[in-house]
Amino acid sequence: MAPRNQLRLRRSSTSDRDESGRGRIIRAAARLFREKGFRATTVRELAEAAGMQSGSLFYFFPSKQDILLAVMEQGMAEVHASVAAAKEGRAPAASFRAMVRRHLEGILEEDSDHMAVMLYETRSLPAGAGKQVLKMRRDYEALWEAQIEALIQQGRWCHPREPRLSRLALMGALNWSVQWYRPQRGDTPARLAATLCALFLREPA
Amino acid sequence: MAPRNQLRLRRSSTSDRDESGRGRIIRAAARLFREKGFRATTVRELAEAAGMQSGSLFYFFPSKQDILLAVMEQGMAEVHASVAAAKEGRAPAASFRAMVRRHLEGILEEDSDHMAVMLYETRSLPAGAGKQVLKMRRDYEALWEAQIEALIQQGRWCHPREPRLSRLALMGALNWSVQWYRPQRGDTPARLAATLCALFLREPA
DNA sequence: AACTTTACCTAGCAAGCGCTTGGTGGAGTG
DNA sequence: CACTCCACCAAGCGCTTGCTAGGTAAAGTT
Numbered sequence: 001m002a003p004r005n006q007l008r009l010r011r012s013s014t015s016d017r018d019e020s021g022r023g024r025i026i027r028a029a030a031r032l033f034r035e036k037g038f039r040a041t042t043v044r045e046l047a048e049a050a051g052m053q054s055g056s057l058f059y060f061f062p063s064k065q066d067i068l069l070a071v072m073e074q075g076m077a078e079v080h081a082s083v084a085a086a087k088e089g090r091a092p093a094a095s096f097r098a099m100v101r102r103h104l105e106g107i108l109e110e111d112s113d114h115m116a117v118m119l120y121e122t123r124s125l126p127a128g129a130g131k132q133v134l135k136m137r138r139d140y141e142a143l144w145e146a147q148i149e150a151l152i153q154q155g156r157w158c159h160p161r162e163p164r165l166s167r168l169a170l171m172g173a174l175n176w177s178v179q180w181y182r183p184q185r186g187d188t189p190a191r192l193a194a195t196l197c198a199l200f201l202r203e204p205a
Numbered sequence: 206m207a208p209r210n211q212l213r214l215r216r217s218s219t220s221d222r223d224e225s226g227r228g229r230i231i232r233a234a235a236r237l238f239r240e241k242g243f244r245a246t247t248v249r250e251l252a253e254a255a256g257m258q259s260g261s262l263f264y265f266f267p268s269k270q271d272i273l274l275a276v277m278e279q280g281m282a283e284v285h286a287s288v289a290a291a292k293e294g295r296a297p298a299a300s301f302r303a304m305v306r307r308h309l310e311g312i313l314e315e316d317s318d319h320m321a322v323m324l325y326e327t328r329s330l331p332a333g334a335g336k337q338v339l340k341m342r343r344d345y346e347a348l349w350e351a352q353i354e355a356l357i358q359q360g361r362w363c364h365p366r367e368p369r370l371s372r373l374a375l376m377g378a379l380n381w382s383v384q385w386y387r388p389q390r391g392d393t394p395a396r397l398a399a400t401l402c403a404l405f406l407r408e409p410a
Numbered sequence: 411a412a413c414t415t416t417a418c419c420t421a422g423c424a425a426g427c428g429c430t431t432g433g434t435g436g437a438g439t440g
Numbered sequence: 441c442a443c444t445c446c447a448c449c450a451a452g453c454g455c456t457t458g459c460t461a462g463g464t465a466a467a468g469t470t
Contacts, residue, residue, distance in 0.1 A: 260429075269428065
């Protein structure tokens with residue numbers, strides 16, 4: 001019995017946004033998992049899209065499920081970082097607009113499939129798995145809820161009570177765009193963001 | 206070569222909400238497809254949940270995919286009927302509130318898995334399939350968009366332009382609840398509906 | 411120069427998959 | 441009582457699935 005694969009696994013030394021085997025796998029997986037779903041994507045398809053043989057995937061990851069986990073982790077980390085940066089150093093309403101824009105860019109732009117996979121493939125993970133991802137997700141939600149509370153205090157939010165439900169409604173309105181948004185209509189995530197913000201923000205008194 | 210299964214298939218003589226084989230299969234499929242997803246549900250699990258052997262499914266349906274289609278059709282038809290009925294004979298804002306309530310009940314209540322499957326399993330259908338379901342879906346969306354236009358005319362909608370985007374945002378906010386709503390919190394779909402309506406409706410002038 | 415590690419490839423196994431086939435008991439019909 | 445039809449069951453076929461085992465050429469290390 002050979003030593004377990006796990007023992008030799010690299011954690012991404014640089015980023016996984018590189019041309020290394022790991023990086024190529026994660027990018028290909030993000031695209032396929034988003035387009036076809038996790039279960040409907042076979043390791044053979046995935047390997048071909050990453051430019052290697054199916055067996056080689058298991059040199060980099062112990063299982064198919066761990067590839068899904070890696071996709072989600074990367075998506076969550078990148079969007080969180082982008083949105084958190086947009087929050088800094090602006091008035092609440094301006095911050096909010098920037099955050100919405102970054103969030104939509106993070107789920108709608110080309111080669112930004114990771115976060116969409118994270119949003120819609122949660123149930124492909126067995127009950128115990130993905131605690132790390134779950135924690136990241138909660139942190140991300142807290143970021144938004146805090147922002148909504150700031151807007152409520154300034155009287156700029158459309159509904160002055162229920163910040164939790166407001167956040168859920170907002171996230172629904174934003175994340176649903178994954179289901180219908182198609183870039184070729186002349187829309188961009190930025191323009192969509194501007195319009196959607198207008199639904200939730202109240203004019204200054 | 207035996208005659209194809211299709212030739213012997215019954216269209217639901219009464220409703221499929223009965224205890225017939227077909228009805229049992231559709232109900233079990235709705236629950237499993239929602240909980241685990243279409244691909245992750247095997248015909249053996251599905252058969253067991255419906256109280257029969259796996260082969261027997263194919264006496265009632267020509268393929269697993271046709272079971273999915275039947276689930277979606279039933280869900281779409283029932284919710285459409287319920288929401289369309291709520292629209293009748295009320296002032297626009299009151300209609301709207303009733304519609305939102307019916308929609309949420311249709312996707313959140315126990316044994317109402319069909320519509321949720323319809324919302325989140327579209328990509329499990331191959332490109333050509335489900336034209337019937339797609340048409341039903343478009344009709345349903347038109348129903349909502351008309352309602353939003355009526356509210357805009359009365360000055361009761363939170364955003365006076367962009368009825369299409371308003372509809373998409375609203376649907377997102379409502380449909381996202383499938384991902385997070387859990388009944389045991391003391392919430393009900395009806396209460397959730399009331400709060401979410403307040404986000405989108407404007408007070409009468 | 412000798413050795414180890416990295417980054418894969420090749421071949422294939424065991425399990426599970428959707429679906430088919432050939433029945434069969436019971437109810438309905440003439 | 442003979443016949444037909446309905447609603448399934450029992451068994452299994454052929455294929456695909458995630459994953460494993462063993463190998464290897466090239467690069468890095470000592």
